[in-house]
Amino acid sequence: MIQSQGYAAQSKTSPLAPYSFEHRDPRPSDIVVEIAYCGICHSDIHQVRDEWGGSMYPMVPGHEIVGRVTAVGTAVQKFAVGDLAGVGVMVDSCRVCVNCKADEEAYCEKGFVGTYNAKHYDGVMAQGGYANAIVVDERYVHTISKKLEPKLAAVAPLLCAGITTYSPLKHWGVGPGKKVGIVGLGGLGHMGLKFAHSFGAHVVLFTTSSGKEADARRLGADEVVLSKDPDAMAKQADSFDFVLDCVSAPHDLNTYLGLLRLDGTLCQVGLPETPLPVGAFSLVKNRRSLSGSMIGGMAETQSMLDYCAEHDIVADIEMVDMDKVNEAYPRVVKGDVKYRFVLDLATL
Numbered sequence: 001m002i003q004s005q006g007y008a009a010q011s012k013t014s015p016l017a018p019y020s021f022e023h024r025d026p027r028p029s030d031i032v033v034e035i036a037y038c039g040i041c042h043s044d045i046h047q048v049r050d051e052w053g054g055s056m057y058p059m060v061p062g063h064e065i066v067g068r069v070t071a072v073g074t075a076v077q078k079f080a081v082g083d084l085a086g087v088g089v090m091v092d093s094c095r096v097c098v099n100c101k102a103d104e105e106a107y108c109e110k111g112f113v114g115t116y117n118a119k120h121y122d123g124v125m126a127q128g129g130y131a132n133a134i135v136v137d138e139r140y141v142h143t144i145s146k147k148l149e150p151k152l153a154a155v156a157p158l159l160c161a162g163i164t165t166y167s168p169l170k171h172w173g174v175g176p177g178k179k180v181g182i183v184g185l186g187g188l189g190h191m192g193l194k195f196a197h198s199f200g201a202h203v204v205l206f207t208t209s210s211g212k213e214a215d216a217r218r219l220g221a222d223e224v225v226l227s228k229d230p231d232a233m234a235k236q237a238d239s240f241d242f243v244l245d246c247v248s249a250p251h252d253l254n255t256y257l258g259l260l261r262l263d264g265t266l267c268q269v270g271l272p273e274t275p276l277p278v279g280a281f282s283l284v285k286n287r288r289s290l291s292g293s294m295i296g297g298m299a300e301t302q303s304m305l306d307y308c309a310e311h312d313i314v315a316d317i318e319m320v321d322m323d324k325v326n327e328a329y330p331r332v333v334k335g336d337v338k339y340r341f342v343l344d345l346a347t348l
């Protein structure tokens with residue numbers, strides 16, 4: 001077994017604290033990644049605090065992982081010792097269902113194995129990226145272009161915030177001539193702005209925070225709307241092809257459905273802990289669609305990373321030492337981060 005050190009939550013109320021655990025010895029197709037950086041996703045906070053229910057402890061969170069390969073199994077083909085590597089939200093899936101075969105492992109019929117707060121198919125707990133190392137089958141590890149190496153810490157958030165916004169924007173054909181709304185300027189939202197702008201759409205940010213306008217424009221917004229301002233909202237009604245909702249807390253979906261033009265789609269990626277009631281009238285007007293999207297498949301995540309290398313896209317980050325992780329969480333919840341915290345595992 002591989003002895004590992006990290007930070008874990010022991011219960012939904014305990015702070016994260018140093019924790020020693022074991023990873024399996026690498027199997028033939030496994031690689032061992034020494035973790036350099038790990039992003040703090042709001043999903044980490046939801047799960048550590050058991051806001052979605054069913055959390056398993058001890059929990060080493062973290063699914064925005066970048067690092068370097070330190071060992072490879074005998075059958076590994078994609079990686080050599082010393083290569084950069086990225087691990088996102090899943091570390092395994094059934095590989096044989098119709099969705100896995102279609103490169104849509106996020107929708108594996110058996111359920112993919114999450115990077116943490118999950119059990120491997122053999123029953124062993126999976127532990128995530130707030131740790132010095134992880135052992136993963138190479139099929140579930142991404143290569144990272146050398147072009148991105150100087151910005152490696154800012155690459156980490158691409159593994160969740162990046163793919164979770166890239167995938168729906170691609171799926172719903174966001175590009176030139178499309179008017180696109182991004183709701184909530186946090187970790188996901190700021191990547192949504194960057195991608196939607198890069199794809200050539202007209203991009204509007206909807207925010208509850210009056211202080212984010214200048215940043216939003218720098219990140220790719222053509223317009224910024226304070227969602228608390230009813231007049232500003234009314235001016236945008238019935239005009240959007242696509243709206244991506246990245247909000248982490250309960251909010252009124254009907255407000256954002258009202259933005260959609262004929263056949264427009266609102267896609268929910270934010271995962272508040274309570275249901276979001278929808279009025280039927282909000283949907284039938286303009287033949288609107290309400291949808292959702294979960295991360296993205298392995299091949300699409302690799303395409304996203306390659307696109308980012310080609311177009312010089314990374315996250316805007318604030319680095320955090322491991323012993324400050326418990327101070328970072330409440331700041332994320334308050335929206336006091338620009339726009340993703342990344343843990344520096346060298347400080348472990």
Ligand code: NAP
Pocket residue numbers: 040041042043044046160161164183184185186187188189206207208209212246247248249250251268269270271272293294295332333335339
């Ligand atoms: P984050 O950095 O905390 O950003 C959330 C943003 O939502 C905030 O910056 C804020 O933006 C807005 N917001 C917060 N509280 C609000 C409230 N009470 N009312 C209205 N707006 C509010 O979170 P994140 O890491 O981007 O994650 C966002 C959500 O996506 C989380 O629920 C996370 O679990 C989920 N998620 C889903 C997937 C998936 O596969 N679908 C993947 C990753 C994460 P403004 O200040 O601009 O209003």
Ligand code: ZN
Pocket residue numbers: 041042043044063089160161
């Ligand atoms: Zn995440």
Ligand code: ZN
Pocket residue numbers: 093094095096097098099100101105107108109110111
């Ligand atoms: Zn499957």
